[in-house]
Amino acid sequence: MDLSFLNELNESQRSAVEYTEGASLVIAGAGSGKTRVLTYKIAYLLKNGMAPSSILALTFTNKAAREMKERIAAMVGEKTARYLWMGTFHSVFSRILRSEAERIGYSKNFTIYDSADSKSLVKTIVKELKLDDKVYKHGFVQSRISYAKNNLITPDAYLANADLIKADVTSRIPLMKDIYQIYCNRCKQADAMDFDDLLLQTNILFRNHPDTLQKYQQLFGYILVDEYQDTNFAQYLIVKKLAEQHEKICVVGDDAQSIYSFRGANIDNILKFKSSYKNARVFKLEQNYRSTQTIVNAANSLIDKNAQQIRKTVFSEKETGKPIKVLSVFTDFEEGFIVANNISDLRFSDKYHYQDIAILYRTNSQSRVMEEALRKQGIPYRIYGGLSFYQRKEIKDVIAYCRLVCNPNDEEALKRIINYPARGIGDTTVNKLIECSQLHAVSAWEVLSDMLKYNLPVNAGTANKLAQFRSMIDVFAEQITTQNAYDLANSVVKVSGVIADTYTDHSPESMSRQENVQELLKAIHEFCETKQANGEPTALLPDFLSEVSLLTDQDTDKETDKDKVTLMTVHAAKGLEFKAVFIVGMEEELFPSPFCTQSERELEEERRLFYVALTRAEELCYISYAKSRFKNGKTNFSNPSRFIKDIDEQYLDMPAEAKPKQARINDWDDDMETERNRFKSSFSKPIFKENSLPVSPKRMVKISNSAGDKVPTENGSIPTGAFVKHGIFGIGKVLETSIVNGNEKADIDFGEKGVKSLLLKFAKLEVLE
DNA sequence: GTAAGAAAAATTTTT
DNA sequence: TTTTTCTTAC
Numbered sequence: 179m180d181l182s183f184l185n186e187l188n189e190s191q192r193s194a195v196e197y198t199e200g201a202s203l204v205i206a207g208a209g210s211g212k213t214r215v216l217t218y219k220i221a222y223l224l225k226n227g228m229a230p231s232s233i234l235a236l237t238f239t240n241k242a243a244r245e246m247k248e249r250i251a252a253m254v255g256e257k258t259a260r261y262l263w264m265g266t267f268h269s270v271f272s273r274i275l276r277s278e279a280e281r282i283g284y285s286k287n288f289t290i291y292d293s294a295d296s297k298s299l300v301k302t303i304v305k306e307l308k309l310d311d312k313v314y315k316h317g318f319v320q321s322r323i324s325y326a327k328n329n330l331i332t333p334d335a336y337l338a339n340a341d342l343i344k345a346d347v348t349s350r351i352p353l354m355k356d357i358y359q360i361y362c363n364r365c366k367q368a369d370a371m372d373f374d375d376l377l378l379q380t381n382i383l384f385r386n387h388p389d390t391l392q393k394y395q396q397l398f399g400y401i402l403v404d405e406y407q408d409t410n411f412a413q414y415l416i417v418k419k420l421a422e423q424h425e426k427i428c429v430v431g432d433d434a435q436s437i438y439s440f441r442g443a444n445i446d447n448i449l450k451f452k453s454s455y456k457n458a459r460v461f462k463l464e465q466n467y468r469s470t471q472t473i474v475n476a477a478n479s480l481i482d483k484n485a486q487q488i489r490k491t492v493f494s495e496k497e498t499g500k501p502i503k504v505l506s507v508f509t510d511f512e513e514g515f516i517v518a519n520n521i522s523d524l525r526f527s528d529k530y531h532y533q534d535i536a537i538l539y540r541t542n543s544q545s546r547v548m549e550e551a552l553r554k555q556g557i558p559y560r561i562y563g564g565l566s567f568y569q570r571k572e573i574k575d576v577i578a579y580c581r582l583v584c585n586p587n588d589e590e591a592l593k594r595i596i597n598y599p600a601r602g603i604g605d606t607t608v609n610k611l612i613e614c615s616q617l618h619a620v621s622a623w624e625v626l627s628d629m630l631k632y633n634l635p636v637n638a639g640t641a642n643k644l645a646q647f648r649s650m651i652d653v654f655a656e657q658i659t660t661q662n663a664y665d666l667a668n669s670v671v672k673v674s675g676v677i678a679d680t681y682t683d684h685s686p687e688s689m690s691r692q693e694n695v696q697e698l699l700k701a702i703h704e705f706c707e708t709k710q711a712n713g714e715p716t717a718l719l720p721d722f723l724s725e726v727s728l729l730t731d732q733d734t735d736k737e738t739d740k741d742k743v744t745l746m747t748v749h750a751a752k753g754l755e756f757k758a759v760f761i762v763g764m765e766e767e768l769f770p771s772p773f774c775t776q777s778e779r780e781l782e783e784e785r786r787l788f789y790v791a792l793t794r795a796e797e798l799c800y801i802s803y804a805k806s807r808f809k810n811g812k813t814n815f816s817n818p819s820r821f822i823k824d825i826d827e828q829y830l831d832m833p834a835e836a837k838p839k840q841a842r843i844n845d846w847d848d849d850m851e852t853e854r855n856r857f858k859s860s861f862s863k864p865i866f867k868e869n870s871l872p873v874s875p876k877r878m879v880k881i882s883n884s885a886g887d888k889v890p891t892e893n894g895s896i897p898t899g900a901f902v903k904h905g906i907f908g909i910g911k912v913l914e915t916s917i918v919n920g921n922e923k924a925d926i927d928f929g930e931k932g933v934k935s936l937l938l939k940f941a942k943l944e945v946l947e
Numbered sequence: 948g949t950a951a952g953a954a955a956a957a958t959t960t961t962t
Numbered sequence: 963t964t965t966t967t968c969t970t971a972c
Binding site: 238239240266267268269292293312317373374376377437438440441540541542543563597600602603604605606607728747748749750771772773774787809810 | 948949950956957958959960961962
């Protein structure tokens with residue numbers, strides 16, 4: 179047996195890998211080779227003769243699972259790696275739930291409701307109960323339901339819990355308990371589970387069927403859990419039960435990177451691991467192999483401000499590295515411009531490829547400005563998150579058809595497509611149908627199957643349309659087991675008229691919808707082929723659905739996405755690393771999020787989130803904040819984030835004070851001046867860039883409401899028509915100069931490189947005589 | 948029952 | 963800003 183790969187580990191990593199006797203907790207600081215420990219440990223178990231099918235490895239994302247599997251396959255061979263139980267909690271247990279579904283009253287082909295389905299269901303229930311949806315906001319109701327499920331509180335238990343009932347009365351939503359009850363009933367009736375159900379129902383399965391639990395206890399000889407700091411109670415208990423007998427379990431995590439409490443993650447799971455598993459051994463990985471000393475030290479100084487944490491000393495032995503550059507800008511628009519400029523500089527320095535660079539932000543909505551700026555400068559990028567492929571309308575429509583075919587009880591799918599494409603079944607009819615189905619406590623489909631029996635109050639014409647719709651779905655449903663997924667999906671989109679509907683005109687939107695539908699069909703085709711190549715039985719439509727419902731667009735990496743700048747939220751960046759990282763929008767009211775500044779606990783989580791962002795960087799890290807930002811159709815003023823002050827300033831490259839303030843205040847109107855003062859007092863550091871061009875008071879303009887307002891200038895620092903030289907674009911001719919939000923901007927024609935809009939403050943231009 | 952157009956609302960992070 | 967809901971005319 180060749181175990182030489184163990185020599186590639188440091189001492190603490192190696193002891194964590196080699197300890198397989200009992201429970202172990204690996205506290206892994208950022209960049210300390212956590213994934214390496216997990217992969218090597220699995221390889222070590224395999225080389226020691228453990229069967230791959232008895233190893234359960236739970237990860238946080240599908241992507242993490244896939245990458246780990248690939249790395250293991252490279253070490254022990256693809257054939258062995260294939261049989262590992264590796265995936266997210268949700269995907270592994272949905273698989274188990276499918277094979278055990280009958281035991282808990284679901285069918286094998288149960289639907290998985292995504293958050294949009296849950297939201298829609300919550301809204302219908304609130305409406306049916308004739309409650310005010312401004313009081314019973316779907317977001318709040320949803321999170322309340324999610325909270326209950328994550329803590330394994332069933333509707334009955336909810337009802338019996340005086341604290342919860344009291345809390346709801348105080349929050350003026352006393353009927354919360356009823357909504358929860360009805361929500362669960364409706365899911366059950368639709369043969370559907372939401373994301374939280376996948377964990378809750380697994381617990382119910384294990385609780386009510388000890389023999390089933392035992393079966394899996396025996397199956398899983400060793401359990402590994404990644405990102406343990408982000409597990410919730412439901413996940414904790416599943417793991418705890420499965421490992422009960424042998425305690426052959428290894429969990430890996432970093433309390434400093436716990437950033438999912440809004441999803442029910444309980445940091446206590448990792449903090450109290452030793453009391454859950456009495457004989458647990460703890461390994462600490464403290465050497466950071468990812469980042470420069472400056473970045474590691476800066477991150478340490480930040481996280482030090484958190485009271486709640488397991489103290490550890492993360493250190494780096496890499497070079498000192500450059501200080502973190504803090505960029506101060508006037509608008510979000512300019513922020514994009516400057517970040518894009520810096521990226522160009524990095525790219526042309528030849529030390530960095532686009533793929534080495536990431537832009538991280540707190541909210542998805544910030545991606546737009548960045549995107550625009552990158553596009554203007556011709557920088558290729560790839561956005562993760564936001565509206566993913568599977569959330570597009572046309573894709574959801576097709577998927578809804580497929581879902582209904584596989585599970586006719588799926589109410590959300592039915593509502594979505596019963597009148598798409600339009601077939602004369604309007605809201606009134608649908609409402610009657612749903613009402614009738616609730617009256618008889620059956621699914622809407624059941625009513626459709628026998629409209630007379632359930633006395634559906636519709637006229638003959640409508641009844642006919644409904645019957646037509648029903649028989650169309652019926653025909654498809656009969657083919658579930660005979661046709662493969664691709665063939666069936668193909669006839670669904672044709673016969674249903676979805677294809678015809680997307681072909682209505684030649685507008686770009688219509689074209690893109692067609693492409694998306696084709697793309698989806700292609701994906702189904704590929705799915706079938708992969709299954710076949712693996713020697714599995716024919717891939718059926720339900721198989722595809724069960725896989726696709728847990729997929730996010732992070733899982734659809736394409737070859738063409740190779741050398742591109744990455745744009746994503748900080749949450750999505752967890753576990754990733756980049757040579758250079760730009761953390762943008764470091765402002766109060768944004769990062770930390772205003773929703774998270776109520777309690778110290780939430781604030782500490784935001785700080786950890788910033789910690790995660792910082793520690794993604796290997797060599798260079800930039801932080802930027804704008805003084806005004808376009809948000810919800812309005813321009814808002816903002817102050818730098820309090821978190822910047824939390825970093826020891828010796829690691830920062832702060833913008834230095836450029837001008838005495840009197841020179842700058844002159845032309846600002848009263849409003850603006852108070853804003854400015856508020857800004858200054860909240861942040862003791864100087865706010866103007868050292869090397870910014872002197873701007874005379876005469877040319878200062880107040881920050882306008884629309885980001886793009888510009889004031890033409892006659893005699894800027896550079897005359898119109900002059901020739902200038904730029905480090906990247908070469909020689910160009912100045913077409914026009916203007917002041918945009920107080921900054922001199924020049925439109926310059928660089929010939930083949932195109933016309934560029936550059937802020938003179940930042941562009942290094944040489945005027946040619 | 949449908950479509951279009953106007954008004955109002957909503958905005959964190961994700962499996 | 964975008965998205966959802968309401969109104970109105972066909």
